[in-house]
Structure formats: C-alpha cells, structure tokens
Amino acid sequence: MKPDRLPAARILAVPTVALLLGALGGCATVAHPNPRDPWEGFNRRSYEFNEGVDRIVLKPAATWYREKVPPLVRTGVSNFFGNLSDGWSAVNSLLQFRLHDFSDNYARFQLNTSFGLLGIFDLASDLNIDRHREDFGQTLGRWGMPAGPYIVLPLLGPSTLRDTAALPVEYRFDLVRQINADSVRAAVQTVRVIDTRANLIRVSNVLEEVSLDKYSFTRDAHLQRRRAEVMDYNEREVPPPLPDESLEPAGTVPAPAAGQPPAAPAR
Numbered sequence: 616m617k618p619d620r621l622p623a624a625r626i627l628a629v630p631t632v633a634l635l636l637g638a639l640g641g642c643a644t645v646a647h648p649n650p651r652d653p654w655e656g657f658n659r660r661s662y663e664f665n666e667g668v669d670r671i672v673l674k675p676a677a678t679w680y681r682e683k684v685p686p687l688v689r690t691g692v693s694n695f696f697g698n699l700s701d702g703w704s705a706v707n708s709l710l711q712f713r714l715h716d717f718s719d720n721y722a723r724f725q726l727n728t729s730f731g732l733l734g735i736f737d738l739a740s741d742l743n744i745d746r747h748r749e750d751f752g753q754t755l756g757r758w759g760m761p762a763g764p765y766i767v768l769p770l771l772g773p774s775t776l777r778d779t780a781a782l783p784v785e786y787r788f789d790l791v792r793q794i795n796a797d798s799v800r801a802a803v804q805t806v807r808v809i810d811t812r813a814n815l816i817r818v819s820n821v822l823e824e825v826s827l828d829k830y831s832f833t834r835d836a837h838l839q840r841r842r843a844e845v846m847d848y849n850e851r852e853v854p855p856p857l858p859d860e861s862l863e864p865a866g867t868v869p870a871p872a873a874g875q876p877p878a879a880p881a882r
Contacts, residue, residue, distance in 0.1 A: 698734020756845035
C-alpha cells in the first residue's frame with residue numbers, strides 16, 4: 616500500500632509555524648501597533664517573505680505568461696477559474712439566504728459550464744447575469760463573526776483571523792481538488808496561481824509607484840475591501856467605523872446633517 620502524499624495544507628503549515636515562532640519577538644518591536652493589526656511585527660516579516668517569493672518566482676512567471684500567451688487564451692483561462700468561483704459563490708449565497716444572488720450565481724455556473732465549455736466562454740455575462748462573489752469568510756461575517764486581527768499568511772497573503780478560520784472549508788470544497796489525477800490537479804493549481812498574479816501585474820506596478828509604505832497601504836486596502844464585501848454596500852448598509860477611525864480629538868464637534876443648524880460645542 617502506497618503511503619499518503621503530504622497534503623498541501625501541511626506543507627504550507629511548515630513556514631507558517633516557523634514565522635509564527637519568530638513573530639513572538641517581532642511583535643514587541645512595534646511601539647504603537649495599529650488597533651486592527653496587533654501582530655504587525657509578525658505580519659511585516661511574513662509580508663517581506665511573500666514579497667521575496669513574488670519577486671523571485673511569481674512575478675517573472677506571470678510576466679512571461681502575459682507576454683507569451685495570446686490574450687484570447689488568457690481570457691479563456693480566467694473565465695474558467697471565474698466559473699469555478701461562481702459555483703462556490705452560489706453555495707455561500709445560499710448559506711447567507713441571499714436568494715437573488717444565489718439564483719444569479721447558480722445560473723452563471725450552469726450556463727457557462729454547460730454551454731460555455733466549462734466556463735471558457737462567459738456566456739452569462741453576455742446575457743447580463745450578474746456575478747456576486749462570495750466566500751466562506753464572508754458567510755461567517757454575515758452571521759456575525761467579527762473579522763478579528765489582520766494577519767499576513769506566508770504564501771497566501773493578506774487575511775484576517777476570521778478568513779483564516781474559513782480556509783479549511785475553502786480548501787475542502789475547492790473544485791480543483793476534485794480532480795483525481797495528481798499531476799493534472801497540480802498543473803491546474805499552478806496555472807490558477809499564475810493567472811491570478813498576471814491579472815494583478817498592473818495593480819502591483821501602480822502600488823510600487825505611489826505607495827511609500829506598501830505594507831500599510833496593502834493592509835488598509837484589504838481590510839476596507841473585505842469590510843465592504845461583508846457589509847454589502849449595495850443594500851445601503853452603513854458599516855461601523857474601524858477602531859482607529861472612531862477616535863476623534865477631544866472637543867471635536869460632528870458635522871451637522873444637511874438642513875440642520877450646527878450643534879453647540881460641548882461645555
């Protein structure tokens with residue numbers, strides 16, 4: 616009987632544990648950590664590690680992919696993986712009781728899988744069927760689980776404690792994992808990583824030019840995006856302020872609402 620292969624999650628756990636141990640001293644080096652980022656020492660080390668991997672491996676591979684692979688093929692690849700995400704989004708929409716979003720995502724998945732050659736052709740978008748991206752981290756957030764501290768995972772990138780807790784479920788129900796042949800599954804996973812990175816090349820180049828502190832910019836952008844996805848602005852829900860946003864200088868008088876007289880200063 617052949618021994619079981621070491622799962623990818625265990626392989627990723629090795630650098631994660633190593634960096635977590637190193638973070639015990641690293642966190643203490645941050646004098647005034649951001650309230651949303653109490654583990655900043657560890658996170659910055661993990662961020663630097665990920666930047667090194669990206670610089671040496673991912674960005675060169677993604678650049679080659681964009682330069683050598685025809686745009687039509689790249690579009691088909693992105694559509695294929697987008698179709699897989701539509702299937703998982705449909706499940707999470709249902710778990711959140713968002714029936715309209717579920718019907719759209721399910722219709723997209725069925726239509727593109729059946730008539731779009733497993734999603735290579737995005738027929739659903741041509742028919743104006745909206746895509747609603749949902750994942751299990753968002754599902755946990757919809758049902759009241761707080762995001763928790765910001766964390767940068769080795770190789771996986773920006774996250775929160777809530778999204779990290781959702782990763783085992785995301786991994787377990789990843790449709791790519793349902794491919795039986797190990798070599799084919801590994802090839803598909805590799806192409807997905809390269810395709811994702813290739814789609815972010817322009818964003819990363821802009822980030823290099825405009826950001827003085829890439830780590831802080833990435834953190835704030837990620838937290839803002841995830842909060843918006845969970846709160847769902849299209850339902851006109853106003854998200855609560857982030858911890859550091861709610862701190863106003865003493866004596867500050869809030870701006871009056873439209874049509875209302877200014878509030879008297881506190882005595």
